[in-house]
Amino acid sequence: MNEKPRLxxxxxxxxxxxxxxxxxxxxxxxxxxxxxxxxxxxxYFHVANAxxxxxxxxxxxxxxxxxxxxxxxKWDIAGLAAxxxxxxxxxxxxxxxxxxxxxxWNTWWTWDPRLTTAAIVELIYAAYLLLRQGVDDxxxxxxxxxxxxxxxxxxxxxxxxxxxxMRTIHPVVVGSSDPSAQGGFSMIAPxxxxxxxSLFTFSVFFVDLLWHRIRLGRLQDKVEQLRWGxxxx
Amino acid sequence: MxxxxxxxxxxxxxxxxxxxLDFEVGAGDFVGLLGPNGAGKTTLLRILASLSxxxxxxVQIAGYRLPAQAAxxxxxxxxxxxxxxxxxxxxxxxxxxxxxxxxxxxxVKTRAAExxxxxxxxxxxxxxxxxxxxxxxxxxxxxxxxLHDPEVMLFDEPHTGLDQDACAMLDTVLSEIAARxxxxxxxxHDLARVADLATRFDVISRGKIVASGTRQEIGPDNLxxxxxxxxxxxEGEV
Amino acid sequence: MSRFKAYLRAxxxxxxxxxxxxxxSRELLSSMLVFALLVILIFNFALELDIxxxxxxxxxxxxxxxxxxxxxxxxxxxxSEKDRGCLDGLLLAPVDRSAIYFGKAxxxxxxxxxxxxxxxxxxxxxxxxxxxxxxxxxxxxxxxLGYVAVGTLLATMAVQVRTRDILLPILLFPLALPVLIASVxxxxxxxxxxxxxxxxxxxxxxxxxxxxxxxxxxxxxDYVVEE
Numbered sequence: 085m086n087e088k089p090r091l092x093x094x095x096x097x098x099x100x101x102x103x104x105x106x107x108x109x110x111x112x113x114x115x116x117x118x119x120x121x122x123x124x125x126x127x128y129f130h131v132a133n134a135x136x137x138x139x140x141x142x143x144x145x146x147x148x149x150x151x152x153x154x155x156x157x158k159w160d161i162a163g164l165a166a167x168x169x170x171x172x173x174x175x176x177x178x179x180x181x182x183x184x185x186x187x188x189w190n191t192w193w194t195w196d197p198r199l200t201t202a203a204i205v206e207l208i209y210a211a212y213l214l215l216r217q218g219v220d221d222x223x224x225x226x227x228x229x230x231x232x233x234x235x236x237x238x239x240x241x242x243x244x245x246x247x248x249x250m251r252t253i254h255p256v257v258v259g260s261s262d263p264s265a266q267g268g269f270s271m272i273a274p275x276x277x278x279x280x281x282s283l284f285t286f287s288v289f290f291v292d293l294l295w296h297r298i299r300l301g302r303l304q305d306k307v308e309q310l311r312w313g314x315x316x317x
Numbered sequence: 318m319x320x321x322x323x324x325x326x327x328x329x330x331x332x333x334x335x336x337x338l339d340f341e342v343g344a345g346d347f348v349g350l351l352g353p354n355g356a357g358k359t360t361l362l363r364i365l366a367s368l369s370x371x372x373x374x375x376v377q378i379a380g381y382r383l384p385a386q387a388a389x390x391x392x393x394x395x396x397x398x399x400x401x402x403x404x405x406x407x408x409x410x411x412x413x414x415x416x417x418x419x420x421x422x423x424x425v426k427t428r429a430a431e432x433x434x435x436x437x438x439x440x441x442x443x444x445x446x447x448x449x450x451x452x453x454x455x456x457x458x459x460x461x462x463x464l465h466d467p468e469v470m471l472f473d474e475p476h477t478g479l480d481q482d483a484c485a486m487l488d489t490v491l492s493e494i495a496a497r498x499x500x501x502x503x504x505x506h507d508l509a510r511v512a513d514l515a516t517r518f519d520v521i522s523r524g525k526i527v528a529s530g531t532r533q534e535i536g537p538d539n540l541x542x543x544x545x546x547x548x549x550x551x552e553g554e555v
Numbered sequence: 556m557s558r559f560k561a562y563l564r565a566x567x568x569x570x571x572x573x574x575x576x577x578x579x580s581r582e583l584l585s586s587m588l589v590f591a592l593l594v595i596l597i598f599n600f601a602l603e604l605d606i607x608x609x610x611x612x613x614x615x616x617x618x619x620x621x622x623x624x625x626x627x628x629x630x631x632x633x634x635s636e637k638d639r640g641c642l643d644g645l646l647l648a649p650v651d652r653s654a655i656y657f658g659k660a661x662x663x664x665x666x667x668x669x670x671x672x673x674x675x676x677x678x679x680x681x682x683x684x685x686x687x688x689x690x691x692x693x694x695x696x697x698x699x700l701g702y703v704a705v706g707t708l709l710a711t712m713a714v715q716v717r718t719r720d721i722l723l724p725i726l727l728f729p730l731a732l733p734v735l736i737a738s739v740x741x742x743x744x745x746x747x748x749x750x751x752x753x754x755x756x757x758x759x760x761x762x763x764x765x766x767x768x769x770x771x772x773x774x775x776x777d778y779v780v781e782e
Contacts, residue, residue, distance in 0.1 A: 152778050207729045214725055218716035222330035227778045228712050235705070235730055238771065242733035242764055249740070249756055308331040368646055369782040391649035400640030402647075406576035418568035419648035421561035445579070461644075 092295055099285075099292045106278070106285040114278035126184045128279055132286035133177035134202060139290055140170025141205060144212075145237030148230030160226035161301035162294070163233055164216070169293050171209040173286075178202050197247040204243055208236040318377075319344045319469055319500040320365065325374035327360055327524075334360045336524040337374070342502060342517075344468075347495045349515030350504040351544055357524045358504040362473045365502065366396045379468055392420070395462035395470045399477045401454045402461065405447035409438055409457050412446055413464055420465040428464060436460040436490055452483025459490055470494060472503035476510045488514065512540050520544055522551035565650040569658025573632065574665065583631050587670045591624040595678060609682055614742035617678065617686075618698070618735055621671060622728070625702055628666045630723050632659065633710040646780060656776040660707040667699045690745035690754070697761040698738030701768060702731055708772040711779050737761045 110128045117124035143166035151159035181199055182192045193199070212232055219225035271279060320342040327335040335357050342348050352358050363369040364376060367387040376383040378390045403412050410429055417425035433439040436456040446454060455475060462470060472491075476484050491514055495501060505511045511518070518535060520528040520543075528547035535543045577583055598616045602608060636642045636659075645655050675686045706727050713723040728735075741757035743749075 152775065204729050204732060211725045211729060214718070215712070215716065215722065218718040218722060220330075220717065223328075224715065224782070227781075228716070231708075231712070231775045231778055232726065234775065235709075235768075235771065238767060239730045239733060242760065242767075243736075246733045246736040246740075246757075246760055249760075305331075312331040312333070363782070366647060368643055388649045388651075391647055394647070396643075396647055398640060398643065400643070402640050402644030404572065404576055404641060405639070406580045407572065411572075411575060415568050415572045416644070416648070418571075419565050419645070419650060421564060421649070 095292050099289050102285040102288055106282045109278040109281050114275045120187055123187050126180050128282040130177055130180040130184055132282040133173045135283055136286045136290045137170045137174035137177055140166040141237060144233040148233035151226055151230040162298055165294055165297035165301055167209055167212055174202060174206050197244055200247050201244045205240055319379055321377040323375045326372045328372050334524050338525055340526055342500055344500055345498045347501045347514060347516045349511030349518045350502055350521060351518060352521035356521045358521055359473055362471050362504055366471055367391055393468045395467035397458050397462045397475050398473045401458035403446045403457060408443050408445055410442040416461050416464055422465060432460040432464055452479050455487060469500045474504055508540055508544055520547035522548050527551040562654050566654045566658045570661045573662035583628055584669060587624045587628045588673060590627055591620050591670055591674050594620045594623055613684060614739045614746055618739045624670050625667050626724050629663055629706040629710040632663055633714045637714040652777045652780060653773050660703055663707050664703045667703060671695055688745055691742055694738055694741040698734055701734040701765040704769045704772055705730055733764050
């Protein structure tokens with residue numbers, strides 16, 4: 085496992101190519117949106133970032149469930165990897181959301197359900213990381229964080245629904261025609277291509293990063309093992 | 318065998334505390350488990366008490382496997398740790414009532430009174446445990462542990478923090494328990510405390526039982542030498 | 556004795572033990588209560604609670620108060636088990652671990668109710684609003700239930716962690732957010748006499764939250780106490 089797997093090398097290159105193509109599509113293929121202008125370009129990566137954030141959240145909860153079920157260390161490593169990656173992506177999603185919100189709604193921050201839920205997910209991630217920091221025994225740390233990841237994963241849809249029950253101004257771009265949503269726009273075909281391509285690209289990017297982070301986690305684990313001299317036993 | 322442990326491994330993260338430990342106790346034996354600090358005494362006892370899960374190996378108590386049949390084991394097990402596991406804001410009697418209900422005992426009140434007599438606290442039964450001295454608490458802790466009349470008793474350093482008188486009283490209670498034919502495992506790093514009570518001595522060092530001998534085999538005055546030799550040779554190995 | 560009866564008896568014993576001990580020391584309840592009243596007092600000065608403002612933010616103030624006081628109680632109740640090693644005593648009993656969870660949760664819920672039952676009339680008198688409405692009491696019941704269901708489990712985790720005194724609110728608040736939002740909205744609805752049909756979604760949300768989280772806490776409690 086010390087040698088970087090061939091497949092991972094290929095995935096690295098593929099990710100890089102995909103990102104370049106996605107950027108090309110977003111900036112040169114998709115037309116500039118009429119009302120909002122260039123700032124609309126944020127949208128392609130904003131949604132993709134948020135998507136990766138939620139993907140990681142799901143992976144963390146599934147890994148948590150598997151850890152509790154099987155008790156295998158690798159699921160703990162995978163859960164932490166997913167949370168760490170998603171933490172960063174979600175932060176980018178929130179910031180890019182703000183950049184979008186400024187021209188669209190004339191404010192940096194709105195208490196819209198998705199934006200607020202994103203912020204709360206970020207706080208759950210932060211709590212998850214703080215919880216891990218406070219536990220010394222690795223097994224207990226793994227069990228606690230698995231439980232917390234599952235709890236967080238289940239609470240988020242409920243949080244979203246409860247905020248949604250209050251009013252929303254977030255544009256529902258895909259698959260809805262809510263007239264009250266301001267700042268919305270209809271996507272024409274090239275935009276859709278760029279949009280879904282970005283989603284795909286970021287998903288691959290996520291898998292690539294996750295793989296790297298899990299490898300790192302396993303190496304860390306090995307170093308710990310060696311430090312305690314368990315290799316002799 | 319009342320207690321049978323084979324190839325027991327316990328890890329705390331990267332640190333291995335018990336290395337394929339084997340340990341057996343026959344019915345009615347009183348085993349003194351000796352060892353320096355950090356040898357794995359408490360860890361072994363916590364695993365036997367079903368409070369901690371083994372990473373590998375087979376643990377069997379009174380014919381039941383741990384952790385699979387933990388409920389059956391717990392019913393037959395009395396545990397005294399260095400913490401008394403008592404509630405300060407309840408009276409001595411109430412503490413026993415509480416634990417009696419936790420163990421689903423039928424005649425809780427009669428049994429509690431019996432036990433209070435046994436540990437010599439009947440006259441203080443309505444006093445809050447908060448007001449008890451360390452020695453009284455420890456005696457009540459033993460009362461709590463024998464409440465459901467367990468076949469196997471585990472004592473983890475029961476003498477810690479007790480003065481001479483309290484120790485003597487504790488020893489009386491302990492020898493009474495032994496006289497009733499209970500299987501007892503008691504840890505200590507203080508040899509003098511177990512020397513008079515135990516029928517067998519096992520020395521644990523670095524997560525393994527490194528020596529074992531009955532009182533007759535070792536001889537009454539050789540315990541200290543036996544212990545030192547065992548620890549020394551075990552540490553020399555590494 | 557049947558297994559189920561033994562289970563209920565152990566569960567009842569834990570609740571009885573917590574209440575009996577608390578009745579003597581009153582440590583937990585008195586600190587929760589004093590804290591709750593202080594929170595209300597601070598709100599009074601921070602928000603200038605004139606009559607107009609009162610109508611709209613009473614529900615919010617009440618729930619923030621309950622949530623803060625609740626965290627205090629949850630932490631204390633589990634810490635007292637952990638500190639004296641009594642958690643081990645509970646775990647040694649031949650009873651399913653979930654009995655410990657439900658026992659502690661019911662005890663915590665009772666403490667929270669007691670605080671709420673005292674805070675309500677005090678608030679009513681101080682601000683001249685009638686808070687004793689069946690609808691509001693129902694919301695308080697459902698909201699506290701969900702809060703305690705999650706809180707008891709997280710407090711059990713938090714007391715086993717190095718940073719435990721600060722950790723519980725950080726763990727609990729983001730997860731309890733749906734409860735708090737729904738409780739505030741539903742309480743506000745009842746206080747402002749909004750038609751029941753508009754309050755129902757919030758009540759439904761509370762019920763769903765209570766059921767889901769009690770069930771999951773029941774399933775994972777073992778993993779939180781074992782070693």
